[in-house]
Amino acid sequence: MNNPIIIAIDAMGGDNSPDKVIKGVSLHSSVSLNVNYKIFGDKDLITPLIKKYNIPNKRFELVHTHKIVQAEDTALSAAKRGKDTSLWLAVESLKNDEAHAVVSAGNTGALFLISKLNLKMIENIDKPALSALWPSKKGMNVVLDLGANIECNTKNLIDFSIMGSALLKALFENLRPKVALLNIGSEELKGNAMIKDTYQLLSEKKYSLFDFEGYIEGNNIMEGDVNVIVADGFTGNIALKTAEGTSNFIISELKKALTSNLISKFSSFVNFTNLNNFKKKLDPRLYNGAILLGLNKPVIKSHGSTDSIGFANSLKVCEKTIRGKLIDSIKDSIN
Amino acid sequence: MNNPIIIAIDAMGGDNSPDKVIKGVSLHSSVSLNVNYKIFGDKDLITPLIKKYNIPNKRFELVHTHKIVQAEDTALSAAKRGKDTSLWLAVESLKNDEAHAVVSAGNTGALFLISKLNLKMIENIDKPALSALWPSKKGMNVVLDLGANIECNTKNLIDFSIMGSALLKALFENLRPKVALLNIGSEELKGNAMIKDTYQLLSEKKYSLFDFEGYIEGNNIMEGDVNVIVADGFTGNIALKTAEGTSNFIISELKKALTSNLISKFSSFVNFTNLNNFKKKLDPRLYNGAILLGLNKPVIKSHGSTDSIGFANSLKVCEKTIRGKLIDSIKDSIN
Numbered sequence: 001m002n003n004p005i006i007i008a009i010d011a012m013g014g015d016n017s018p019d020k021v022i023k024g025v026s027l028h029s030s031v032s033l034n035v036n037y038k039i040f041g042d043k044d045l046i047t048p049l050i051k052k053y054n055i056p057n058k059r060f061e062l063v064h065t066h067k068i069v070q071a072e073d074t075a076l077s078a079a080k081r082g083k084d085t086s087l088w089l090a091v092e093s094l095k096n097d098e099a100h101a102v103v104s105a106g107n108t109g110a111l112f113l114i115s116k117l118n119l120k121m122i123e124n125i126d127k128p129a130l131s132a133l134w135p136s137k138k139g140m141n142v143v144l145d146l147g148a149n150i151e152c153n154t155k156n157l158i159d160f161s162i163m164g165s166a167l168l169k170a171l172f173e174n175l176r177p178k179v180a181l182l183n184i185g186s187e188e189l190k191g192n193a194m195i196k197d198t199y200q201l202l203s204e205k206k207y208s209l210f211d212f213e214g215y216i217e218g219n220n221i222m223e224g225d226v227n228v229i230v231a232d233g234f235t236g237n238i239a240l241k242t243a244e245g246t247s248n249f250i251i252s253e254l255k256k257a258l259t260s261n262l263i264s265k266f267s268s269f270v271n272f273t274n275l276n277n278f279k280k281k282l283d284p285r286l287y288n289g290a291i292l293l294g295l296n297k298p299v300i301k302s303h304g305s306t307d308s309i310g311f312a313n314s315l316k317v318c319e320k321t322i323r324g325k326l327i328d329s330i331k332d333s334i335n
Numbered sequence: 336m337n338n339p340i341i342i343a344i345d346a347m348g349g350d351n352s353p354d355k356v357i358k359g360v361s362l363h364s365s366v367s368l369n370v371n372y373k374i375f376g377d378k379d380l381i382t383p384l385i386k387k388y389n390i391p392n393k394r395f396e397l398v399h400t401h402k403i404v405q406a407e408d409t410a411l412s413a414a415k416r417g418k419d420t421s422l423w424l425a426v427e428s429l430k431n432d433e434a435h436a437v438v439s440a441g442n443t444g445a446l447f448l449i450s451k452l453n454l455k456m457i458e459n460i461d462k463p464a465l466s467a468l469w470p471s472k473k474g475m476n477v478v479l480d481l482g483a484n485i486e487c488n489t490k491n492l493i494d495f496s497i498m499g500s501a502l503l504k505a506l507f508e509n510l511r512p513k514v515a516l517l518n519i520g521s522e523e524l525k526g527n528a529m530i531k532d533t534y535q536l537l538s539e540k541k542y543s544l545f546d547f548e549g550y551i552e553g554n555n556i557m558e559g560d561v562n563v564i565v566a567d568g569f570t571g572n573i574a575l576k577t578a579e580g581t582s583n584f585i586i587s588e589l590k591k592a593l594t595s596n597l598i599s600k601f602s603s604f605v606n607f608t609n610l611n612n613f614k615k616k617l618d619p620r621l622y623n624g625a626i627l628l629g630l631n632k633p634v635i636k637s638h639g640s641t642d643s644i645g646f647a648n649s650l651k652v653c654e655k656t657i658r659g660k661l662i663d664s665i666k667d668s669i670n
Contacts, residue, residue: 137584150527184482184572190570192485218576222584231573234527237519237569239577241553246581249472249557250496254589 005038007318008090008099011041013106014304018046021105024058024311026053028319034060037321038099043067064185065089068106071304075109079117087111091118094297101318103289105302105311110301112148112292118293121317122327124334128294129160130301131167132234132240138224139175142168145230146277146290147237157181157198163293163334164228165210171317175227177210182231182239184217192214194232206277209333218242244300289317298326339371343425343434346376347403348441349639353381354438357647361388363654370394370654373434375421377401400424403441406639410444410582414452422446426453429632436653438624440637440646446481447627447634454630457662457668462487463629464495465568465636466502467575473559474510477503480565481625482572492516492565496537497668498547498628499563505577505659506652510562512545517566517574519552526550529567532552544668553577624649626656633661 009025011018018041025037036059039046043064050060062330067085069078081087087106093099094119104111116128129143142164149156165177181199183191191199195215202212213226218239221229231239288310291297298321302314344360346353353376360372371394378399398617402420404413417423422441428434428510432455437445451463465602466479477499481490484491500512516534518526526534531551537547548561566574623645627634633656636651656662 053621135584137587150519182573184485184569218573218578219580219583221577222580234519235570235573238553239573241519242556242574242577243552243553243581244590245557246554246578247585248554250582250585252472269371 002034004034005101005169005319005322006036006038006099007315008093008102009040010036010087010090010102010104010106010111011039011046012086013071013104013111013304014302015105016307017105018042019049019309020306020308022046022049022055023053023308027308029055029059029317032316032319035315036061036065038090038093040065040093041068042086049139061157063089069110071107073107073110075107075113078107079113081292082110082114088114088118090114091115091299094299095119100322101298101300102298103302103311103314103318105304105306105314108290108301108304110266111301115292115295115299116301118298119299121294122296122330122334125159125163125294125330127156127159128292129156129163130290131293132165132290133171133238134229135222136224136227137223139227140172141224141227141229142171142177143221143229143231143236143240144293145233145236146240147233148224148292149233151234152194152232154156154198154201157199157232159334160230161212161228161331162209164230165207166320166326166329166333167291167293168228169209169329170326171320173324177228178213178226179210179228179230180189180213180216180226182218182221182229182235183215190223207333209329219267249291289314291305291317291321296327297323306333336399337369339369340372340436341371342650343373343428343437344375344423344650345425345437345441345446346374347421348406348439348446349441349637349641351642352440353377354384355641355643356481356542357381357384357390357650358388358643359650361390362643363650364375364390364394364433367514367651372396373398373428375400375423375425375428376403380606398424398428404445408442408444408445410442410448413442413445414448415544417445417449418563423449424571426450429634430454432548435657436633436635438635438637438646438649438653440639440641440649443625443636443639446636450494450627450634451629452601454632456629457631457665457669460494460498460629460665462491462494464491464498464629466499466628467625468506469556469564469575469578471557471559471562471575472649474562474654475507476556476559476562476564477506477512478556478564478566478571478575480568480571480574481526482568483627484568486569487529487567489529492529492533492567493528493536493631494669495565496547496563497542497544498665501661501664502626502628502656504544504664505661506655508659512563513548513549513561514545514565515548517556517564517570519551521670525606542668544664554561573597624652626652628665631662633657 011021069087129145130148134141290301346356464480465483469476496514625636
């Protein structure tokens with residue numbers, strides 16, 4: 001058996017932590033046998049949970065600190081006065097090569113700033129990008145940048161294409177990455193100069209890591225014909241948030257329709273199993289875990305409001321980025 | 336009775352035209368008694384349809400042309416060689432004050448370019464914007480610009496706020512327009528310089544037409560707390576298309592779930608009425624009709640793939656923009 005993968009975990013960030021975090025570790029540890037956990041947080045809170053959820057002693061190391069980054073801290077204040085918080089210590093353990101990846105369900109801005117301060121950028125990558133999984137009719141897409149960089153140049157978008165493709169390969173080894181640039185409609189209007197230049201450059205050079213498929217419009221993101229969708233952080237964030245809002249709207253209207261009278265209450269019940277399949281496919285916990293790409297170690301953000309199942313899925317993302325050699329794959333393609 | 340409203344109609348554009356157009360006119364004419372129609376297109380095709388759908392002679396005038404703008408024409412080629420097409424003639428009738436508004440289900444780019452060539456801009460408006468209705472949990476939003484202008488300045492976004500508010504008032508006279516600028520997440524990242532400057536200017540000046548409510552993120556567009564959502568054309572188009580794609584994705588997954596076995600087929604049937612209410616609320620035909628704002632007459636684009644019900648709704652939009660004095664309302668607020 002190879003040496004185990006070690007995941008550094010900020011146990012204190014996000015809603016209902018550390019309970020959901022430790023329960024998530026328990027869920028993940030029971031299916032992923034060759035992974036150990038370096039858990040950072042308050043031992044008085046965490047130790048009873050470790051007993052409750054039956055995590056074997058050999059699987060984890062607990063590093064105590066009672067200091068935590070609060071959800072309402074600015075990234076800057078968290079970075080300045082946060083050197084002994086669970087978040088900082090977890091990231092620092094990566095810097096010191098004591099862990100292979102880090103995950104937190106806490107303050108997003110703080111996680112990213114503290115990671116940028118402690119970890120090195122991969123050589124020749126100018127800006128880190130925030131990426132996430134997005135379901136499609138045919139499987140799963142990687143979308144980036146989701147908000148780390150408001151303004152981007154052609155070099156950034158090409159870097160994002162490479163990093164997003166490497167992430168897709170690490171998570172789904174059998175998939176061939178197909179990259180498209182998120183853009184708008186009709187021929188005359190198509191895109192600004194930066195997007196057009198990026199299109200040109202991606203078309204001219206052949207990349208072994210991915211196929212470049214041209215532009216994609218927002219309405220085709222979820223068709224599944226491409227699987228790596230690249231945008232500047234402003235555009236990507238607008239698309240992600242709009243998709244979230246649309247999804248919430250439709251599900252809430254659907255619930256209203258399905259419970260508006262007695263007959264439908266009965267038939268909703270009959271339909272329960274099938275609607276559960278439907279909900280499962282849309283369950284955000286299944287693709288929980290935004291990944292900060294561009295640093296020389298994987299940094300994973302678990303959603304603050306997720307539960308133990310969602311957190312366990314973030315741990316799976318950590319594991320896959322390491323087993324799938326995400327960082328090496330980026331380095332190989334970036335030169 | 337006042338003089339009737341006259342709507343100029345390109346009868347030849349879009350799928351299944353002129354059938355759906357003439358059937359749409361018939362539907363609209365039966366509920367809107369003081370509206371007449373100036374119909375442009377091929378009389379050999381249209382005359383039998385007018386008989387089939389029982390449109391009284393006094394309600395319409397038919398102007399014959401056998402020339403039409405094709406869906407695949409570029410806007411420029413349509414404008415150059417299209418001076419006797421049904422689209423051009425319909426727009427020209429506005430220019431000559433023979434009609435109050437124009438509608439086409441045909442080539443979008445051609446409709447807008449030909450409108451810009453024939454009609455005047457409202458004084459002090461620099462750029463026309465494309466707007467549309469978007470459902471929310473509490474009713475209906477106006478969203479603009481949806482793609483007419485890739486790059487915008489602060490003056491444009493302020494103009495869009497005024498024009499969008501005037502449109503909302505014209506369509507829903509009892510609503511108070513609440514304007515928000517579409518922007519992205521966290522404090523540190525919030526927006527580019529142009530958006531921030533627009534925020535500043537809209538906060539400083541009080542407008543009698545609308546209340547300025549600040550920024551909105553994509554996930555809140557459909558909450559209904561604001562009802563006029565303003566963005567540059569690139570951002571607005573990305574949001575619109577992403578919402579469309581997400582909606583298609585969820586409905587298609589839902590259909591799969593509801594028909595995947597026999598029990599669910601039965602219960603889907605029981606649920607039919609309620610799901611119909613659900614579908615009705617999401618029916619794009621209900622808010623069919625993009626509106627080009629900034630010209631001195633209302634120009635309405637009906638969706639190319641809509642049917643007669645959708646086209647009738649576009650005619651209702653035409654009617655409401657005229658009865659609601661859309662253009663006057665913009666002029667009053669722009670100075």
